[in-house]
Amino acid sequence: MSTWDWQVFCKDTIDGEIVPRCFGSAGDITYLDWLLSAWGWTLSVSLLALLVALLLGSIMGILRTAPHRGWVLLGNAWTELFRNIPLLVQIFLWYHVVPALIPPLRGVPSFLLVVLGLGLFTSARISEQVRAGIQSLTGGQRMAGLAMGFTLPQTYRYVLLPMAFRIVIPPLTSESMNIVKNSAVAFAVSISELTLFALQAQEETARGIEIYLAVTGLYFVSAFALNRVFHFVEQRVRVPGMIGGGT
């Protein structure tokens, strides 16, 4: 293990021969091909789960600030349920338990189950941030909206949410980076993403350090790219003169 061997990525995954130009052809794949497809799976799981989490997390966060006790209870129960069970256990529940208890879900591909699992887990955290964002606005904003004759949904849509979402962009940024990191648990239900690649390729090639370095680097790049996207959005939507809005 004393020297580097980066050529491991150019090896064919079947016979271990080094392929010129590193990319396999005619159905044969190299470890580099496999690594890139694993990265694709990691990105797909993360981005779809982020979509689910943003949607459900926002809804639940809004419900928790609504002036109806039942909605608040629903939002709170949702958040506590998905926050207090380890992510890996939740993934196993989606993969092993949910299809067994709900027969129509039996044919659903495990990729979608993982997206749901990771999405709902993260939605609990996002609901917490959206709630905090809405509650950080002064109570007068809500009253002003209602006093202007807006209905409750209109007050949320035109008065509260535009400011609340701007306020919670920074915590949402770190949640989106967390989702990339947390997508690593998908290996446990055989999604062919980066961590599963790392485990299997390490075993096959015995070049663990090179493999792990590449995988860790790709996780880092993915999370950082999301960070930049959110930063760009934050810059675009800022309101001059508001907190964090610059001048």
Add this chain to the structure above:
Amino acid sequence: MLTLDFAFLTPQVLSSYVLKGFVFSLQLTAIAMLGGIALGTVLALMRLSSKPWLTLPAAAYVNTMRSIPLVMVILWFFLLIPLAIGRPLGAEMSAIITFTLFEAAYYSEIMRAGIQSIPRGQVAAGYALGMRYGQTMGLVVLPQAFRNMLPVLLTQTIILFQDTSLVYAIGAYDLLKGFEIAGKNFNRPVETYLVAAVLYFVISFSLSMLVRRLQQRIAIIR
């Protein structure tokens, strides 16, 4: 429609499959918490010092740990520790070392915030009384920082307890693994995963309720 049957989970089955894993999960949580807070406090003090040769390595360590998925960190240590010490180390021991070092990064961020929340005048007062750096930190700043941050430190510990399930990646025998093996042996995986989820939920939820009450009590006194 599958019918659930929990009858096989007798006390004997639980104590022979699950108890060992439960004890390990608790041990791992306790050791990683104590070791992580101790190491994390040192890292926080390093980051807050004025000497770049202390600040930079601590910042690099914390940022690296925080930007890698925990599963990958577990795999990295499982690969590297045997290379470093020249002999294989069990999955359980490897998990204990990994979690202590990994959690130290997260605890250090909490302690850093805690130390920064103490007014500067407190440090100046310590020096004015003739205390040295170690005394000022140990007798004046850290006790207050620790107390202010206690709820956050405990919340992080609840997250840590949930994250211990990730030792699945290296096959260590923890609470989840105990349930999984019982489920395989009795061919009842659905029931065992459900019970595991309920158990994790009950523990994490009641602990977080306790933290919430502690937070209120501390907030009143302050």
